[in-house]
Amino acid sequence: MSTPHSARARARIEVTAAIKDEARRQLAAEGAAKLSLRAVARELGMVSSAIYRYFPSRDDLLTALIIDAYDAVGEAAESAHKATAGAGAVRRWTAVCEAVRAWALANPHEYALIYGSPVPGYVAPDTTVPAASRVAFVLIGIVRDAVKGPGVTVPSLAVELRPEAERLSADIAPDLPPPVAAALVAAWAQLFGLIGFELFGQFNRVVEDRDRFFRHAVGQIARGVGLPDRTPGARG
Numbered sequence: 001m002s003t004p005h006s007a008r009a010r011a012r013i014e015v016t017a018a019i020k021d022e023a024r025r026q027l028a029a030e031g032a033a034k035l036s037l038r039a040v041a042r043e044l045g046m047v048s049s050a051i052y053r054y055f056p057s058r059d060d061l062l063t064a065l066i067i068d069a070y071d072a073v074g075e076a077a078e079s080a081h082k083a084t085a086g087a088g089a090v091r092r093w094t095a096v097c098e099a100v101r102a103w104a105l106a107n108p109h110e111y112a113l114i115y116g117s118p119v120p121g122y123v124a125p126d127t128t129v130p131a132a133s134r135v136a137f138v139l140i141g142i143v144r145d146a147v148k149g150p151g152v153t154v155p156s157l158a159v160e161l162r163p164e165a166e167r168l169s170a171d172i173a174p175d176l177p178p179p180v181a182a183a184l185v186a187a188w189a190q191l192f193g194l195i196g197f198e199l200f201g202q203f204n205r206v207v208e209d210r211d212r213f214f215r216h217a218v219g220q221i222a223r224g225v226g227l228p229d230r231t232p233g234a235r236g
Contacts, residue, residue: 012054015054016054018044019040019044019051019054019055019061020061020064020065020068022040022043022044023035023040023061023065024065024109024110025043026039026040026043027065027109027110027113028109032062032112032113032119032122033119033120035058035061035062036058037051037052037055037057037058037061038051040061059122062113062119062122063124063125063127063128065110065113066113066114066124066128066131067127067128067131068110069107069110069111069113069114070114070128070131070132070134071131071134072103072107072110073100073103073104073107073111073114073134073135074131074134074135074138075134076099076100076102076103077096077099077100077134077135077138077139078134078138079099080095080096080098080099081095081096081138081141081142083095084096088228088229089142089143089145089146089150089222089227089228089229090219090222090223090227090228090229092142093139093142093218093219093221093222093225093227094215094218094219094222096135096138096139096142097191097214097218097221098214098215098218100135100191100195101194101195101198101214104195104199105198105199108199111195111199112199112200114132115192115195115196116196116200135188136172136188139184139187139188139191140172140173140176140184142227143173143176143180143184143225143226143227144173144175144176146226146227146228147175147176147177147180150228151228152180152225152226152227152228153226153228154177154179154180154226155179155180155182155183155224155225155226156179157178157179157182161182162178164182165178165179165181165182166178168181168182168185169181169182172184172185180225180226183224183225183226184225186224187221187222187224187225190217190221191218191221194214194217194218198210198214
């Protein structure tokens with residue numbers, strides 16, 4: 001039998017989900033800058049004061065939506081990584097990148113919220129960092145596995161960049177060579193640059209076969225990081 005406490009908890013979960021669903025509809029229609037708690041409450045038939053018991057401010061609601069979006073794209077990346085276990089490093093890297101792109105194309109407004117223009121007046125708190133790091137950690141994990149297994153081709157690195165590369169390596173992956181860490185950060189930016197160009201229209205009348213173009217581009221990025229093409233255990 002449900003206790004009053006558990007019933008209230010379920011009701012809170014359901015109302016919270018409804019608020020976030022309506023907020024996402026507003027993001028799609030108006031953009032993040034125009035998100036309004038009062039407008040969300042009105043559409044849900046709530047008195048405006050009631051919504052503040054769930055989200056004290058617009059920024060709190062934005063933060064919840066941002067974390068949800070990062071978690072969703074992170075889950076897509078992690079699922080693709082798991083599904084390609086045992087494949088070569090470039091194949092795994094490509095599968096993860098394709099999963100991120102597929103999520104972005106299916107959820108363009110949520111992608112824009114986390115990788116598009118900053119929302120005026122909003123500063124993301126540190127609580128968004130774990131979710132925001134999930135895709136990056138998957139990509140780092142692929143490179144780390146390659147280093148431990150078939151090895152990587154360490155990219156060249158300008159002498160003047162070495163101090164920065166060493167700092168990046170210490171911050172994000174101390175077990176990776178500094179040139180590889182620097183290449184990973186560049187690869188991360190290139191991945192989301194490719195997706196953003198497609199999603200926001202910069203490829204219109206430029207790239208037609210976008211699936212093949214993307215697959216080729218992220219494969220080249222993987223090789224730029226130093227990943228080997230061969231499958232673990234393959235000879236030659």
